[in-house]
Amino acid sequence: MEFCYKISYSKLAKGFRGKLQSNVALQRDRCSAYLAAKLQDFNRQSFSVIDSEAKVMGLKEELEGKIPESKLAFLRTGFDIIGDVAVIEIPEELESKKLIIAKALAKVQPHIKTVCRKLGEREGTFRLRELEILVGKDTRTEHRECGCAYRLDLARVYFSPREATERQRIALQVRPKETVMVMFAGVGPYAIMIAKKQKPARVYAIEINPDAFKYMKENIRINKVSDKVEPVLGDVKKVARNFYGKCDRVVMPLPKEGYKFLPYAFRCLKTKGGIIHFYHYAHEDDLYSEAEGLVKKAAKKAGRSIKILARRKVLPYGPRVFKVCLDIKAGKSK
Numbered sequence: 001m002e003f004c005y006k007i008s009y010s011k012l013a014k015g016f017r018g019k020l021q022s023n024v025a026l027q028r029d030r031c032s033a034y035l036a037a038k039l040q041d042f043n044r045q046s047f048s049v050i051d052s053e054a055k056v057m058g059l060k061e062e063l064e065g066k067i068p069e070s071k072l073a074f075l076r077t078g079f080d081i082i083g084d085v086a087v088i089e090i091p092e093e094l095e096s097k098k099l100i101i102a103k104a105l106a107k108v109q110p111h112i113k114t115v116c117r118k119l120g121e122r123e124g125t126f127r128l129r130e131l132e133i134l135v136g137k138d139t140r141t142e143h144r145e146c147g148c149a150y151r152l153d154l155a156r157v158y159f160s161p162r163e164a165t166e167r168q169r170i171a172l173q174v175r176p177k178e179t180v181m182v183m184f185a186g187v188g189p190y191a192i193m194i195a196k197k198q199k200p201a202r203v204y205a206i207e208i209n210p211d212a213f214k215y216m217k218e219n220i221r222i223n224k225v226s227d228k229v230e231p232v233l234g235d236v237k238k239v240a241r242n243f244y245g246k247c248d249r250v251v252m253p254l255p256k257e258g259y260k261f262l263p264y265a266f267r268c269l270k271t272k273g274g275i276i277h278f279y280h281y282a283h284e285d286d287l288y289s290e291a292e293g294l295v296k297k298a299a300k301k302a303g304r305s306i307k308i309l310a311r312r313k314v315l316p317y318g319p320r321v322f323k324v325c326l327d328i329k330a331g332k333s334k
């Protein structure tokens with residue numbers, strides 16, 4: 001089984017770099033290291049892997065002479081690239097130069113067909129954000145990640161390429177013949193990666209956004225996992241009851257108010273117990289206390305004992321705010 005990791009090279013402890021190089025294929029570029037590893041060959045717990053935005057090399061150089069140097073200092077060279085669509089942030093200081101920047105980006109990254117600009121934060125139940133198209137026409141694309149393909153429309157569904165490492169981390173933990181529930185499944189990346197990389201008995205994937213659900217069905221088909229993944233359209237609060245007592249593992253990738261769904265997650269687990277992956281937002285001063293408190297409270301109500309197996313800082317979300325994950329082992333229901 002082979003997984004790909006994108007990590008910041010500087011984040012690897014010096015001693016560990018040598019170890020990795022002897023065990024795995026490692027390629028470096030100027031800002032990050034990519035490694036493909038036979039996972040059984042190294043201990044994942046030894047270092048922390050944090051995904052980051054893609055860095056576009058040569059953009060500043062391309063803009064020299066087109067934008068005054070004083071303004072170039074405001075340019076952000078880190079973007080999300082999803083398939084052939086780039087999503088960029090334009091600071092106020094560069095508002096009048098947004099088209100020049102977008103065109104320069106498409107020039108230095110010729111595979112990019114559409115350049116969009118973020119117009120705000122993600123909002124609403126579907127976790128969508130408004131985008132302004134600066135170059136190209138189409139926000140529909142196909143993104144490839146670790147042997148899986150995801151078709152999606154960035155204007156209509158949630159998708160983040162920065163969560164690739166987290167998806168792999170979760171998929172890695174799934175044992176053969178497990179029944180897995182992915183709540184808040186989006187276009188299907190967690191469910192599809194689990195089904196493709198492991199041998200679960202079944203993966204149920206619940207999503208409320210009809211557009212995301214439509215793409216999830218298509219992605220299940222193109223990734224050839226229709227025999228494993230069952231897409232479910234609906235609100236977790238309404239449809240989870242069909243899966244009560246059936247699951248060995250529940251993934252809850254909704255950090256914003258996902259705690260409200262913890263009672264449903266506990267009920268979906270088999271009587272003998274199982275694992276929950278719970279996501280939450282937290283300030284870096286205290287990353288896990290609130291999440292742990294919420295889980296303990298829900299577990300008590302559900303009549304389950306719990307043990308926290310892992311605490312993980314997943315991604316930066318805002319200034320000093322992170323998306324975090326708790327891997328929780330829930331015991332037998334009383």
Ligand SMILES: C[S@@+](CC[C@H](N)C(=O)[O-])C[C@H]1O[C@@H](n2cnc3c(N)ncnc32)[C@H](O)[C@@H]1O
Pocket residue numbers: 125126127158159160163183184185186187188189190206207208209212234235236237253254255
């Ligand atoms: C943060 S996104 C994660 C999507 C996907 N898991 C991924 O990693 O790309 C959360 C998703 O949950 C969906 N969602 C929000 N509330 C929901 C609910 N009550 N029931 C089912 N899906 C919900 C949203 O439409 C959105 O697609």
